[in-house]
Structure formats: C-alpha cells, structure tokens
Amino acid sequence: MYKKRGILIGLIILLFSFACITQEVYAAVTPSFGARNLKTGMRGGDVQDLQKALNYLGYPTETDGIFGPSTKYALMQFQKSVSLQADGIGGAATFRALNDILEGCWYEVKPGDNLSSLAKTYRTSVQGIMATNGLTRTTIKAGEKLLLTIGSEFNRAYIVQRGDNLSVLAKRFGVSLEKLLDVNSIEDPEYLCIGQQLLIPQSLPSRYNLGSQDESLVIIWPVTSRRITSGYGWRPHPIGGNRQFHGGIDIGVSTGTSVYAAAAGRVKSVGRGWQNGYGNNIVLDHGRGITTWYGHLSEILVKEGQWVTQGQQIAKSGNTGMSTGPHLDFRIKIGDDTIDPLKWLP
Ligand SMILES: [Zn+2]
Structure with missing residues (x-):
C-alpha cells in the first residue's frame, strides 16, 4: 500500500517537473552559439x-x-x-x-x-x-x-543603416511605403533608428523589381569575352528561322574557354546531354529566387549542391545542345522570369 502510494507521488512529481522543464524551454529558446568563438573550418x-x-x-x-x-x-x-x-x-x-x-x-x-x-x-x-x-x-x-516569426511570409529582416530612410528602402526593395509601415507597425515614417530591425515583405520572387539590380547581389561576367553574338529578347531562331524569345545572351567564345560563377551561390543543378537544346549546363542559386544559367558547355567542373564563390571556374564553354557554333548562353532568372543579363552585368 505504502509502496503504491510512493510510486504514485513519484509519478506526480515526475509529471510536474516535466511540465516545468517544458515551460522553461518554450519561454526562452536560445541558439547554441556563444560558448566559443566560431571561425573558418569549425563544425557543429x-x-x-x-x-x-x-x-x-x-x-x-x-x-x-x-x-x-x-x-x-x-x-x-x-x-x-x-x-x-x-x-x-x-x-x-x-x-x-x-x-x-x-x-x-x-x-x-x-x-x-x-x-x-x-x-x-x-x-x-x-x-x-x-x-x-x-x-x-x-x-x-x-x-x-x-x-520563426508570426506571419513572416517571406519577410526578410533588414538592419537600418546610417542614412536610410523608409521611402528609399521601400523603393529599393520594390514594396510600397504603406506596406512597409504596416508590416513593421510604424506610425511615424520619420522615426527610424540605426541598427533597428525592419521586416521587408518579399512574398514571392516575382515581386522583385525586374528593372533594377538587387543591390545585395553583384553579378560579374562569366567569361572574359564581351562579344555578344545574340542578345536577349525576340529573334529569328538560329536554326529554323521562326521568331523565338531568347531568354539569355550568347557570348562568343571558343570551346574550352573558362566559365566563371557570376556570383557566389550553390550549384542548383547540372545537366548533361541535349537538355532541350541547352546542352551541358549549370544552374547556380544565389538565394532569394535568383539563379544564373550557363549553357552549351563542353565540360562541367562542379557538382550539384556544391557552393561556389564569385569568379570561381565552374565549367569550360562548348557547343553542346542546339548550337550553331561555340558560345556560352548565359541567363539570369528571378523565380521563373528571365531578365536581360546586360542590365545587371557591369
Ligand atoms: Zn543562347
């Protein structure tokens, strides 16, 4: 009898202590960093x-x-x-x-x-x-x-810098000032502190302002050549003659020319073979819906999932897929939409 009661009390105490522990965990979850300095080469x-x-x-x-x-x-x-x-x-x-x-x-x-x-x-x-x-x-x-933050439907955090003002930020991130004020519960647009965190509503990549470059992403030329053999936009198809939309630019380079990552990012995919005419190709993901595409390659030097730095050689150019001569077909996409790479290239 005593034994049973003991077990029961023990169980109740155990339950209570569990309840308290859980409560505490939810009250303040802290990240695991802080105990040691973190630098290149460390893991954990x-x-x-x-x-x-x-x-x-x-x-x-x-x-x-x-x-x-x-x-x-x-x-x-x-x-x-x-x-x-x-x-x-x-x-x-x-x-x-x-x-x-x-x-x-x-x-x-x-x-x-x-x-x-x-x-x-x-x-x-x-x-x-x-x-x-x-x-x-x-x-x-x-x-x-x-x-996690409530309602953070693709909201991105931004730390206010010296000289920022809300209308300029709204324009820069392609959102309306009203929306920016609303998401951040700001009543007086004049009141902004350096170091303050703002939420920038991003919703979908297609909401990006397609006309201007995302200021945080700088694109460099993927090859040293600047010879554009076919520009972005409508053109007669090089093979067949029908008018077709060209989603990239063709840069004339001989087979085997070094192809560099236009920006740092992760290798989203590599494709080998015909690939709907695009030939051997690489797609790099630069975050926030922005990808760069490299087509008609002769050799691919990276693998899927790998991170690359800007300017790192990723491939050798070629003439694979539907191509009338050696060149690099370079594309920039925001979500599913292509943009004219010449607008972003320096
Ligand atoms: Zn092309």
Whole structure:
C-alpha cells in the first residue's frame, strides 16, 4: 500500500517537473552559439545555428554546420551592417548583436512538429520557413532550432543603416511605403533608428523589381569575352528561322574557354546531354529566387549542391545542345522570369 502510494507521488512529481522543464524551454529558446568563438573550418550545432541566423537576416549561406567561405562572407556582411569589425569571426560582440536582434525568434522543434504544422501555427508558408532558415530539405527533427516569426511570409529582416530612410528602402526593395509601415507597425515614417530591425515583405520572387539590380547581389561576367553574338529578347531562331524569345545572351567564345560563377551561390543543378537544346549546363542559386544559367558547355567542373564563390571556374564553354557554333548562353532568372543579363552585368 505504502509502496503504491510512493510510486504514485513519484509519478506526480515526475509529471510536474516535466511540465516545468517544458515551460522553461518554450519561454526562452536560445541558439547554441556563444560558448566559443566560431571561425573558418569549425563544425557543429553552434555553427549551424549561426548559419540559420545569418540566413534569417538576409545573408544567405549553407546550413550544414560547417564554417566555410560562404559562412564567413555572410558573417562579414552582417558584421558590417551592425558596424562591427568585419573579421568573419563569430565572437562575443557579434553574438550579442545577433541575440539582441533575434531574441524571441528562436523555436525548438518538438517531436511531432513538421514544417506544414509550424507554417500553420506561425501563419507563414513552408517555403517561407525554408527560405529564412536556409533549409534545403523539408524534414526537421526534434531539438533542432529554427527562426520563426508570426506571419513572416517571406519577410526578410533588414538592419537600418546610417542614412536610410523608409521611402528609399521601400523603393529599393520594390514594396510600397504603406506596406512597409504596416508590416513593421510604424506610425511615424520619420522615426527610424540605426541598427533597428525592419521586416521587408518579399512574398514571392516575382515581386522583385525586374528593372533594377538587387543591390545585395553583384553579378560579374562569366567569361572574359564581351562579344555578344545574340542578345536577349525576340529573334529569328538560329536554326529554323521562326521568331523565338531568347531568354539569355550568347557570348562568343571558343570551346574550352573558362566559365566563371557570376556570383557566389550553390550549384542548383547540372545537366548533361541535349537538355532541350541547352546542352551541358549549370544552374547556380544565389538565394532569394535568383539563379544564373550557363549553357552549351563542353565540360562541367562542379557538382550539384556544391557552393561556389564569385569568379570561381565552374565549367569550360562548348557547343553542346542546339548550337550553331561555340558560345556560352548565359541567363539570369528571378523565380521563373528571365531578365536581360546586360542590365545587371557591369
Ligand atoms: Zn543562347
């Protein structure tokens, strides 16, 4: 009898302590970084949380838990934005800045959670959660930390810099001033602090202002040649003669010429063979819906999923697919829409 009661009391205590522990965890989820300085070459959960934080703030990097060149670059961009020394090393001051900005945004995944259920709870989309956390897969596991804010349908965080004003920012990010004020619950547009976090409504990549370049992405020429043999837009098809829309530019180069990544990013896909006439090709993903395309290649030097830096050689040009002579077909897409690369190329 006593034994049974003992077990019962024990169970009740156990239940209560569980309840308290869970409560505490939900009250304040903190990222795992902070215990040690983080720099190039390091690995771990703290590196991964740092990468998620950078992605969330609009500095895209992989989230593989390995501190590589793209993580260093993203971290330096963040450090610059908050006027810290841009050394690309995660130290106390950097972590303090990140924690100040992201306080209350971390969520620890519970058993049974999935991206759709979280998207519903947070009134956002699976795509939005994946984009802001830099996730490449749709599965999440218990204990994993994610950055979530209610209604963050592709909202991107932006840290206010010296000299910023809201109408210029609205124009720059292609949103209306009213929407910007509304999303950030700002009543007086004059009131803006340096270092303040703003949410920039992004919704879908097609909402990008197609006319002007995204200021955070600088594109360089993928080959040293500037000889355009066929421009962007409507043209008679080179083989067959019917009018066709050309979604890229053809740059005349002999087979075997080095092809460089126009911007840092991740290899989204590589295609070999005919490929609907595009021939051997590479697609690089630069984040926020922007991709660059390289067609008719003779040799591909990267593999899918790999990160590349701007100017890194990724291929050799060629004459594969439907092509009347050796050239590189270079394209820039925002979502599914092509833009004239000459508008972005320096
Ligand atoms: Zn072409």
